[in-house]
Amino acid sequence: MEHVPVMVQEIMSHLDPKPGNVVADGTLGLGGHALEFCKRIAPGGHLFGFDWDEKMFAEATNRLSVVKDVKVTLTAQDFRQAPAVLDRNQARPNAVLLDLGLNSGQVDDAERGMSFREVGPLDMRMDVRVGEPASAWLNRATLDEIDNVLRDYGDERWARAIARAILARRKEQPLRTTEDLVECVLAAIPVGARDKRLHPATRTFQAIRIFINGELEELSEAIVALAERLADGGAIAVLSYHSGEDRVVKGAFRELAKEGFREELRKPQLPTDAEIARNARSRSARLRVLRKLDRESVGQQEADREETQDEYQTN
Numbered sequence: 001m002e003h004v005p006v007m008v009q010e011i012m013s014h015l016d017p018k019p020g021n022v023v024a025d026g027t028l029g030l031g032g033h034a035l036e037f038c039k040r041i042a043p044g045g046h047l048f049g050f051d052w053d054e055k056m057f058a059e060a061t062n063r064l065s066v067v068k069d070v071k072v073t074l075t076a077q078d079f080r081q082a083p084a085v086l087d088r089n090q091a092r093p094n095a096v097l098l099d100l101g102l103n104s105g106q107v108d109d110a111e112r113g114m115s116f117r118e119v120g121p122l123d124m125r126m127d128v129r130v131g132e133p134a135s136a137w138l139n140r141a142t143l144d145e146i147d148n149v150l151r152d153y154g155d156e157r158w159a160r161a162i163a164r165a166i167l168a169r170r171k172e173q174p175l176r177t178t179e180d181l182v183e184c185v186l187a188a189i190p191v192g193a194r195d196k197r198l199h200p201a202t203r204t205f206q207a208i209r210i211f212i213n214g215e216l217e218e219l220s221e222a223i224v225a226l227a228e229r230l231a232d233g234g235a236i237a238v239l240s241y242h243s244g245e246d247r248v249v250k251g252a253f254r255e256l257a258k259e260g261f262r263e264e265l266r267k268p269q270l271p272t273d274a275e276i277a278r279n280a281r282s283r284s285a286r287l288r289v290l291r292k293l294d295r296e297s298v299g300q301q302e303a304d305r306e307e308t309q310d311e312y313q314t315n
């Protein structure tokens with residue numbers, strides 16, 4: 001299994017982990033970013049790591065077993081549990097990373113049913129211990145439910161037509177494989193209307209995966225809870241890979257930046273052309289970073305705000 005970690009230099013330069021620091025990586029994947037953190041927080045640092053996918057978690061645990069002079073606490077759970085784990089350990093991280101979405105290892109594994117390029121069971125769950133496979137939902141959901149998911153999580157223009165094709169198909173026989181779903185998409189989108197650069201099933205697979213895994217549920221709350229646990233001066237970086245995710249991150253950061261936090265980037269940072277050329281999977285990445293202000297900076301933020309209000313009242 002291989003996964004090339006995305007925007008490593010940019011993330012390290014914003015979060016700037018130092019020997020002895022505490023770092024929380026909410027999305028271990030194959031441990032690329034986590035290993036880089038460990039190099040920088042040794043000696044004496046503490047890495048907290050999370051992944052809800054048992055296979056990824058096992059792989060990351062294995063890769064991180066070589067780490068020396070850093071305490072490593074790994075939890076095979078949703079990062080929405082991370083605030084509770086940090087509290088139990090009385091830990092205040094100097095840096096937090098959420099590298100959202102999918103790992104190449106998951107996409108390439110046909111058995112997971114996440115990829116329209118591989119024929120496999122139509123499952124799509126990241127944590128196979130909970131919930132139900134995508135096929136079970138698709139064979140039961142109403143036309144409107146499927147339409148809404150494709151629109152909300154995939155920005156799919158052909159959502160209604162695809163939902164109709166799924167309902168027509170399952171009248172004949174239930175959907176079982178990734179190929180069955182690809183066929184429904186191809187039946188629904190006219191050849192002339194297809195985007196040449198994107199496989200027609202891309203948005204459908206993304207939307208159903210996000211829905212089946214509840215990926216956007218309570219994401220905002222989790223970001224707020226993690227940001228609040230940062231040490232003074234610490235920062236949280238979030239890498240998102242589609243507009244729905246980025247909207248949630250942007251909203252959470254904007255709210256937090258009203259008091260006690262500062263956004264480090266006015267606009268999300270993108271990978272360089274050189275990185276995209278090296279690693280095509282990085283092309284949709286968007287990086288946002290939020291810093292928790294120390295006491296002095298909070299005082300300055302309040303003074304700036306009062307000054308702006310005074311100006312507003314006197315004008």
Ligand SMILES: C[S@@+](CC[C@H](N)C(=O)[O-])C[C@H]1O[C@@H](n2cnc3c(N)ncnc32)[C@H](O)[C@@H]1O
Nearest residue numbers: 005027029030031032033051052053078079102
């Ligand atoms: C893009 S990959 C992370 C890659 C990683 N940074 C690396 O360098 O290898 C995303 C990983 O986060 C995990 N993940 C996604 N959402 C999660 C969540 N809510 N809780 C825990 N893990 C999650 C996925 O299972 C996947 O392994």
